[in-house]
Amino acid sequence: MADTIAPTTPSQVVAPTQGDVHTEEMLVNMGPQHPSTHGVLRVVLRTDGEMVLESVPHIGYLHRSAEKIGEHVAPYQYVPYTDRMDYLAGMNNNQAFALAVEKLTGLEVPERAKYIRVMFAELNRIASHLVAVGTYGLDMGAFTPFLYCFREREMLLDLFESACGARLTYSYITIGGVTDDLPDSFVDVCNEFLDYFEPKIDDYNNLLSYNHIFVRRTGNVGVISAEDAIRFGLTGPVLRGSGVKFDLRKAKPYENYDRFEFDVPVGEPGGQGDIPRGVVVGDCWSRYYVRVKEMEESVKIIRQCLRDLPEADPKEGICHKKSKTVKLPDDEVYLEIENPRGQLGFYIKGDGSAIPARVKARGPSFCNLCVLEFAGRNCLLADIPAIIGSMDVVMGEVDR
Amino acid sequence: MQSFEEICQVLKTEFGEAIEDTVTEGCRPYAVVSVGRWGDVAKFLRNDPRMRFDLLRCISAIDLLEDDKLACVYELGALSAISATADMSLERELAVRVITDRTDPHIASVAHLWAAADWHEREAFDMMGIVFDGHPNLERILCPEDWVGYPLRKDYKFPLEYHGIPATTEHELTSPKH
Numbered sequence: 207m208a209d210t211i212a213p214t215t216p217s218q219v220v221a222p223t224q225g226d227v228h229t230e231e232m233l234v235n236m237g238p239q240h241p242s243t244h245g246v247l248r249v250v251l252r253t254d255g256e257m258v259l260e261s262v263p264h265i266g267y268l269h270r271s272a273e274k275i276g277e278h279v280a281p282y283q284y285v286p287y288t289d290r291m292d293y294l295a296g297m298n299n300n301q302a303f304a305l306a307v308e309k310l311t312g313l314e315v316p317e318r319a320k321y322i323r324v325m326f327a328e329l330n331r332i333a334s335h336l337v338a339v340g341t342y343g344l345d346m347g348a349f350t351p352f353l354y355c356f357r358e359r360e361m362l363l364d365l366f367e368s369a370c371g372a373r374l375t376y377s378y379i380t381i382g383g384v385t386d387d388l389p390d391s392f393v394d395v396c397n398e399f400l401d402y403f404e405p406k407i408d409d410y411n412n413l414l415s416y417n418h419i420f421v422r423r424t425g426n427v428g429v430i431s432a433e434d435a436i437r438f439g440l441t442g443p444v445l446r447g448s449g450v451k452f453d454l455r456k457a458k459p460y461e462n463y464d465r466f467e468f469d470v471p472v473g474e475p476g477g478q479g480d481i482p483r484g485v486v487v488g489d490c491w492s493r494y495y496v497r498v499k500e501m502e503e504s505v506k507i508i509r510q511c512l513r514d515l516p517e518a519d520p521k522e523g524i525c526h527k528k529s530k531t532v533k534l535p536d537d538e539v540y541l542e543i544e545n546p547r548g549q550l551g552f553y554i555k556g557d558g559s560a561i562p563a564r565v566k567a568r569g570p571s572f573c574n575l576c577v578l579e580f581a582g583r584n585c586l587l588a589d590i591p592a593i594i595g596s597m598d599v600v601m602g603e604v605d606r
Numbered sequence: 607m608q609s610f611e612e613i614c615q616v617l618k619t620e621f622g623e624a625i626e627d628t629v630t631e632g633c634r635p636y637a638v639v640s641v642g643r644w645g646d647v648a649k650f651l652r653n654d655p656r657m658r659f660d661l662l663r664c665i666s667a668i669d670l671l672e673d674d675k676l677a678c679v680y681e682l683g684a685l686s687a688i689s690a691t692a693d694m695s696l697e698r699e700l701a702v703r704v705i706t707d708r709t710d711p712h713i714a715s716v717a718h719l720w721a722a723a724d725w726h727e728r729e730a731f732d733m734m735g736i737v738f739d740g741h742p743n744l745e746r747i748l749c750p751e752d753w754v755g756y757p758l759r760k761d762y763k764f765p766l767e768y769h770g771i772p773a774t775t776e777h778e779l780t781s782p783k784h
Contacts, residue, residue, distance in 0.1 A: 266748040273733070274757055309633055432688050436660050439722025449690040456693045472690045487690075537632040540664065540681050540701065553666040553679065564758075568664040568681075576725040605748060 229255045236590065238267050244341065244594065245601030249578070251590065258590060261582035263575060268605035276565025281307045281554075282381050282530045284565065289375040291567060292603040294337050297330035297366075298545045299603075300379035305460055306541040306552035307381050311532050316522040318515065319383035320462050325396075325511040326369070326378065327461075328504040332403070333362040334546035335497040335504075338598040342494055343414045345595040346423045351414040358406055361399055368392065382526025393512050400505055407502055411480075415498060421482045424490035428581045428593035431488055438577045441570050442548025443500065444597055447473040447493030454544040466510045471499030490596035497598070500546075533560050545570050547598055567606055571599040608656075608698050610635045616656055621647055636679065636701035644704045645714035645740075651682060651700070652719045659684045659700060662720035667730035670705070671760040676736055677705040678713055706736065715741035733758040 237248035246267035252260040272291060276284050281303075288303045289296030301323055308315060315323075340355030363373040368389050370378035378385055414420055430440070435448040445452060453470040455463040473492030476485030485491045518524055534556025542551035548570025555564040574597050582593050614628045614637055624643035629636050639647050651657045661683035668677050684698040706713050715738035717723040727738040728747040735756035738744055746753060755762055766773055 266746075266750070269748045271757060434721075436685065436688070437721045439662055439720065449688075450685075450694065451689055451692065452685060452694040457695045470693060474690070535632075538636075538679070539633050540666075540679075542663065549663070551664050551681070553664060553681075555668060564666070564668050566664070566666040568666075572725065572729075573722060576722065580721070 231259070234587075238264075241344075244599060245604075247575075247594070247599070247601055247604070249582070249590065249594070251582075251587070253587060256587050258585055258587055259583060261578060261590060263578045265572075265575070265601070265604050268601050270606065272606040273565055273567065276562055278561065280530070280560050281532060281534070281562065284562075285380050286375065286377045288567075289377055290602060291569060291606055292545065292547065292550070292571065292600045293374060294600055295330050295334040295546045296372075296374060296376045297326045297379055298334075298543065299550060300377060301327050301461075302541070302543045302545065302550045303552050304379050304381050305543060306539055306554050307532070307534075309541055310534060310537060310539040310554055310556060313382045313526045313528060313532065315383050315461075315526065316519060316524060318387075318518045319524050321511050321515050322384050322388060322524075323379050324461050324463065324466070325508050325515075326366070326376075326384075328507045328511070329362055329365060329396075331504045331546045332501050333359050333366075335501050336362075338497050338546075339410060339414070339494065342595045342598075343420070345591045346420055348414055348417065348420060351410055354406070354409060354413070358403055361402075365392075365396060365399065368395070380525065380529060381532060382529040383524050385525065387518060387524045393515065396508070396512060400509060404502070404505055407498065410498060415495060416480075416482055421484055421491060423588075424494060424592050424596065425476065425482070425484040426486050427490045427589045428585065428596060429486055429488045430577060430581055434577075434580065435488070438580065439573050440548070440577055441573065442545065443493055443496040444548060444574045444577075446471065447496045447596075448488035449473050449492075454542060454549055458542075460541075460543055465514070466507045468503045468506050471496050471503065490592045493596040493598075497546075531560075533558070534562055542568070547571050547600065547603075548574055567603075569603040569606060571597075571601070571603045572606075575599050575604055610637075610700070613637075613657070613698065613700055617647065617650075620650060634701055636703050638703045638705065641704050641706045641713055645716075647702075648680075648714070648716045648719055651702075652716075657684070657698075659698065661685055661696075662716070662722045662726070665723065665726035665730055667734035667736055667758065669734065669758065669760045671708075673705075674708050675705050676708050676711045676734055676759075677703050678730060678736060679703050680716075711736045712739055713737075714739050715744075717741050732756070735759065 232253050234251040234253050238246040248264040250262045251258050288299040292299050336355040336359040340352035343351040367373050370376050430448050432448045432450050435445050449472050451470050451472045473487045474481050475487050477483045536558045538555040540553045542549045551568035553566040554562050557563040618625050624640045626640050627638040651659045659682040663681040663683050666679045680702045682700045683696050686694045686697050730736050731744050732746040732749050
């Protein structure tokens, strides 16, 4: 209601925080070694007192030529490089690359392997979101939720270890299937974990999500509208936090996601249902809360996987026989999947030999981080860690 | 949902010769757009109500050494109407390849149409040396500013040292590969 607000004098137009502490402009170099930049990200901030007028991200400190390496090794040898990109979601990265190669070469994946892949992708989504939620609490000064999140993540890593022997860089999902079948007790242990884990989400909400200080630090901070989110090519929880209900698992189902029932959480305005007051769609809190909700949805998917898991076909096994000898046709493919951080795409161009002519990874962290320059301006200095944390970037994948 | 052929038909009537080729065999069809008209075609793809490609998903720079060319592959998508309650879908998808010279590669920037293109184009410039005309801040993004050469080109020579830091061991230099 613009006409009900009393007219303001020019001196009142200036934002109070800016007016009170107006000082000289200063360039502050935040990072590359800074605890709240989640890795080696350097942000150059142009500040005026406590206000940040401009923030320019500088990346590349972790560049390891992953794409160049892709042009020198066979696809199955490249799988271990993919889980070192987004090292918090190794399974999902393996899956994206494997799916792209399978589409290019026309390899069929055994039915049981598809279920196992979806299950591990979702388990890894929970593990990744647990890190995101926990460390976001750390950024905002809440230490305890971090310990709880990591306690549960530890159990997930034990599950991964029981299946493939690795706890972080799995290379479990490979071209044409998965490397090993599940251990005998896996279904029971996994069900046990889900029963234990599901009520814990309420604990995180009570400890952190609805915590008044946390809501005040993240609500209505770093707001990105739905139109801007699409313009900047944001994906994943960062896009859905802006109220855009777009998820590739629903929009363009890969593997067998079309068989599972689950919901796609989006950011909602504050004051309704369980959303606290002071929250607006597209702010840091919404992005954070989408991740919490996604963990609940992942639990649903995993329960359905465990229920429907088919027995292995003795003829097919668990992995395609040509997994390691596959030749890439003179053709190209681009395939995206829904990673915990957004859409991870692989562009692969073959030239008829066993080694790809070009491998390009479209990392969700890389694409989401480019909005920082837009979202991190004309805000308080203390908002910058809140905004960066709510993007949940993994620098290993930004720099590749 | 429009098919690839229908989209290409609209583009051909609109731009004629500028749509140099449409490749439909293979696992993902793509159109080849002439580098001179790419700026106009991109604007049409973004703004025309029949096209309305609002998502720029990826730009992949590729080296076509045997043809002595460089190219960029643009992956575009058109979302259904923005909704917070109904699951949205990808209505249309289109892959466009724009081929440019190897010696003096120039492609029109699309960063003013899709903000997402900003970093993708910087990466393509950094890795493949393609100059995007009209880009607001075309600087290296992953490599240091003083890096020499474009690492993802097929004829790239790996440097043996960087600011006095050896990139290879003495052993590798003195003993031939076996």
